[in-house]
Amino acid sequence: xxxGVIFAGGVGSRMHxxxxxxxxxxxxxxxxxxxxxxxxxxxxEIDAVVVACVEEWIPYLxxxxxxxxxxxxxxxxxxxxxxxxxxxxGLCAAKELADGERAIVLxxxxxxxLITPELxxxxxxxxxxxxxxxxxxxxxETIVVVDQDGRVEQVPSREKSRVAKxxxxxxxxxxxxxxxxxxxxxxxxxxxxxxxMKQYGHELYMIDGxxxxxxxxxxxDYYTMRAILDAKENAQIYGYEDKAxx
Numbered sequence: 001x002x003x004g005v006i007f008a009g010g011v012g013s014r015m016h017x018x019x020x021x022x023x024x025x026x027x028x029x030x031x032x033x034x035x036x037x038x039x040x041x042x043x044x045e046i047d048a049v050v051v052a053c054v055e056e057w058i059p060y061l062x063x064x065x066x067x068x069x070x071x072x073x074x075x076x077x078x079x080x081x082x083x084x085x086x087x088x089x090g091l092c093a094a095k096e097l098a099d100g101e102r103a104i105v106l107x108x109x110x111x112x113x114l115i116t117p118e119l120x121x122x123x124x125x126x127x128x129x130x131x132x133x134x135x136x137x138x139x140x141e142t143i144v145v146v147d148q149d150g151r152v153e154q155v156p157s158r159e160k161s162r163v164a165k166x167x168x169x170x171x172x173x174x175x176x177x178x179x180x181x182x183x184x185x186x187x188x189x190x191x192x193x194x195x196x197m198k199q200y201g202h203e204l205y206m207i208d209g210x211x212x213x214x215x216x217x218x219x220x221d222y223y224t225m226r227a228i229l230d231a232k233e234n235a236q237i238y239g240y241e242d243k244a245x246x
Contacts, residue, residue, distance in 0.1 A: 001103040004040040004049040005090040008110030035113035043117035052090040103172040111216040123169040130205040133169040136162035
């Protein structure tokens, strides 16, 4: 069984939106989170989806799911006070859905909509082969590691460097077990799932995802997504993506 676990528990303080959490902001008449969920809806290997949502916005999300005919979302659970706790709530709901069946979970940001159904299949395949799949972004600039005083300690090879993005996918029992260990140890604000898995000794494998797989966190991200969607629309209509040089 393959289950998407989407966390949309944030309120988007860096987006400076006055009324809506960032996952519900609209582009071309469609909320960001719906763009995300449609990729899971279209992939035939995905059996079910769980969403961890800001609690007071759950009824609004339910209306969106009906409006846009998103049928694979089987559970919506309240988000936690941190991203880690939101994911944990989603994993617990996924455990209920799996009902004893061995399952793969694809953990994904609700505000990371520029993925593809093919990328989800690549994640599933990698988990079956290696036990994990961390979607990566290829590094286009030089990365440096600095100390607290700003001195450069290390310049890693750009060829071997990657940015960890999402989906981040695992066997459900493995990632849920790590979350439970972390909670017992008092850890509640891990940066992401791959950090937590590495911290508890699991081997991780990465797969390269599309460069445009950005997280919609700031107004700049929102406008970048709009430009990408416009370019894709132009490609369908005119047969090219960059007539205006954007």
